[in-house]
Each structure stands twice: as structure tokens, then as C-alpha cells.
Amino acid sequence: MKNSVSPDDLSVLLTVLREGGFRAASRRLGIAPSNVSATVTRIEAQLGTPVLRRTTRSLHLTDAGQLLVDRVRPLLSALEAACHEVATLGAQVQGRLKLNVPGAVMPDILPSLLAHYRARYPNVEVEIVVESGLIDIVAMGYDAGIRYGSVLEQDMISIPIGPRRQQMVCAASPEYLEARGVPQTPEDLTAHDAIRYRLDDGAMLPWVLQNKGRSVRVEPKNALILSVGALNTGLKYAQSGLGVIHTFHNWIGDDFDAGRLLPVLPDWRSELDGPRLYYPNRFTPAPLRAFIEICQGES
Incomplete structure (x- = not known):
């Protein structure tokens, strides 16, 4: 049939999209870039319509290509996962583990887990x-994701990863507090410069401070706004005296001990549920299954 495309060819197309180009896909697949290009051309010839728009700098799916990818990506992901799961049953865990995570878990939650994981499973990349933002991990080619307090699809499982509860506190450098004064109440923060974070959807991360059953939402003056993807870099700006920062307590203990930062309103804190690992409830490949066991063992 003219419109019959092989799963292998479709897998090459998905790799081109995942890796961002023909050359990157060829390196991932271990084949020549010309073979990758020829495969995409063959798909288009068999379907009778273009699936990619190519320029010298980028490539984009056509409407037909988007429809094709949306339909076949979950099917091929499930097929690949099922085959990999069977192939690695009872064997050494190897392959690749691809995670989509927020910046908040990068400095202190993931390093110890991955160090433990790599020590036990050195053959996993x-x-x-x-x-x-919350994404469709299956459609985007990830094994699992990590998020805070997100509403997940019904076919997803989630488990706690890292601390079950986390606290956020306010802090500033000694130099800043000497120059501007030490806030005595949450309302005092409205007169202070702040280092704030903006979410991908444009909203600012709120400052909601709690103490003895009282909750106060504070809107300080924005001296510096950072993308939430740069979450842990804000400490450097706070140490430089740019303003007050509202951040994870577990990130800032060393700065308090060394005197680089001082607590601001130490009796007022924010509490939130810790992050969760989420993944599809079927065809869990061996590298992910092993990572889940590590996470549960650390709980």
C-alpha cells in the first residue's frame, strides 16, 4: 500500500523531532545524516504529503505531520517500552532514563537520588x-516527570520524591538589612526590594507567609524578576545585596551558617507539599522501574 509506513521509519522521524535535527538524530541512531533525510523523504512519498518544513536553521511539522506524530508517538512509545521491559526482565538494567523536572528539584533533591541510582545502575544514561509547566511526558518522549502539586492525567501514577513537606523562608544579606532596616512584620516587606520568580505562564510566584494559623500574602517591590527555571540562582543575587528573597529553607541553611544571608521574619514561613514523580501506569521500562525503587527506598 502506498500509505503504509514502517514503524522503523516512523521511529526515525520521531527521533529527528526529539533531537531537534537530522544530524543530532543521526548521532543518536548511529546512522548517516543522509539516511535520516532519505527516511523522512520516503515517509513523505509513501503518504503523498510533506510532514516536515525544512529551512537551513530549523524544521517544523506540517499540519499533516503533526497529525501523524500525535497519533503514532504514543503507540510507538508503548511498543518500545513493552519490548524493552520484556528484554530486560531479569537482566542487567541498562538503557536511558529521561526525566522532565522543575528547577526546584535540581540543587538538592535529585543529586543524592541520582548518585545512588548511578552507583547501582552504571549502564543507564x-x-x-x-x-x-506540566507536560504530556508520553507524547514528548520522557519516561517520567517531577512536579509540585500538579493535576495529573488519569492514566498517570505519582509517588512522593524527596521531602514530603517543604518550607519557604525569607532572607537577605547583612549589608542589605543594615542599609534598609530589618522588617518586623510581613507588611513591612512591601517597602523592601524583592528578588521574585515568574512562572512560564506569566504569573509571579506568590509570597504567602504563615504563622500560628495566620496567613498573609505580601506584594513587595520587585527589584529583580527571574524565570522560575533559574530558581536556585536567586541566592547569589540575594548574597550580593539586591534585596529580600523568598526561597526553600533546605537551600539556604549553609548561607545562614556562614553569615552570607540572615533570616528575615524567621517566625513566618510558607509550607507546601513536596514534589512527586509521575509516570504512565503501563509499560514501565526497567531503568524507570529501578529509579522508582530508589525513590521509594529513600522515602
Whole structure:
């Protein structure tokens, strides 16, 4: 049949999209770039319509290509996962683990888990992509994702990863507090410069401070706004005296001990549920299954 495209060819097309180009896909697949290009051309000839728009700098799916990818990507992902799961049953765990995570878990939650994981499973290549928005991990080619307090699809499982509860606190450099004064109440923060974070959807991360059953939402003056993807870099700006920062308590203990930063309103804190690992409830490949066991063992 003219419109019959082989799963192998479709897998090459998905690799081109996942890796961002023909050359990157050829390196991932271990074949020549010309063979990758020829495969895409063959798909288009068999379907009788273009699936990619190519320029010298980028490539984009056509409407027909988007429809094709949306339909076949979940099917091929499930097929690949099922085959990999069967192939690795009872065997050494190997392959790739690809995670999509928010920046908040990068400094202290993931390093110890991945160190433990790599020590036990050295033949697994781990890839991490950092972004804050909730995504369809199956459609985007990830094994699992990590998010805070997100509403997940019904066919997803989630488990806690890292601390079950986390606290956020305010802090500033000694130099800043000496020059501007020490806030005594949450309302005092409205007169202070702040280092804030903006979410991908444009909203600012709120400052909601809690103490003895009282909750106060504060809107300080924005001295510096950072993308939420750069979450842990804000400490450097706070240490430089740019303003007050509202950040994870577990990130800032060393700065308090060294005197680089001082607590601001130490009795007022924010509490939130810790992050969760989420993944499809079927065809869990061996590298992900092993990572889940590590996460549960650390709980």
C-alpha cells in the first residue's frame, strides 16, 4: 500500500523531532545524516504529503505531520517500552532514563537520588530536561516527570520524591538589612526590594507567609524578576545585596551558617507539599522501574 509506513521509519522521524535535527538524530541512531533525510523523504512519498518544513536553521511539522506524530508517538512509545521491559526482565538494567523536572528539584533533591541510582545502575544514561509547566511526558518522549502539586492525567501514577513537606523562608544579606532596616512584620516587606520568580505562564510566584494559623500574602517591590527555571540562582543575587528573597529553607541553611544571608521574619514561613514523580501506569521500562525503587527506598 502506498500509505503504509514502517514503524522503523516512523521511529526515525520521531527521533529527528526529539533531537531537534537530522544530524543530532543521526548521532543518536548511529546512522548517516543522509539516511535520516532519505527516511523522512520516503515517509513523505509513501503518504503523498510533506510532514516536515525544512529551512537551513530549523524544521517544523506540517499540519499533516503533526497529525501523524500525535497519533503514532504514543503507540510507538508503548511498543518500545513493552519490548524493552520484556528484554530486560531479569537482566542487567541498562538503557536511558529521561526525566522532565522543575528547577526546584535540581540543587538538592535529585543529586543524592541520582548518585545512588548511578552507583547501582552504571549502564543507564540519565537525561534531565528542566521546565516548570506540566507536560504530556508520553507524547514528548520522557519516561517520567517531577512536579509540585500538579493535576495529573488519569492514566498517570505519582509517588512522593524527596521531602514530603517543604518550607519557604525569607532572607537577605547583612549589608542589605543594615542599609534598609530589618522588617518586623510581613507588611513591612512591601517597602523592601524583592528578588521574585515568574512562572512560564506569566504569573509571579506568590509570597504567602504563615504563622500560628495566620496567613498573609505580601506584594513587595520587585527589584529583580527571574524565570522560575533559574530558581536556585536567586541566592547569589540575594548574597550580593539586591534585596529580600523568598526561597526553600533546605537551600539556604549553609548561607545562614556562614553569615552570607540572615533570616528575615524567621517566625513566618510558607509550607507546601513536596514534589512527586509521575509516570504512565503501563509499560514501565526497567531503568524507570529501578529509579522508582530508589525513590521509594529513600522515602
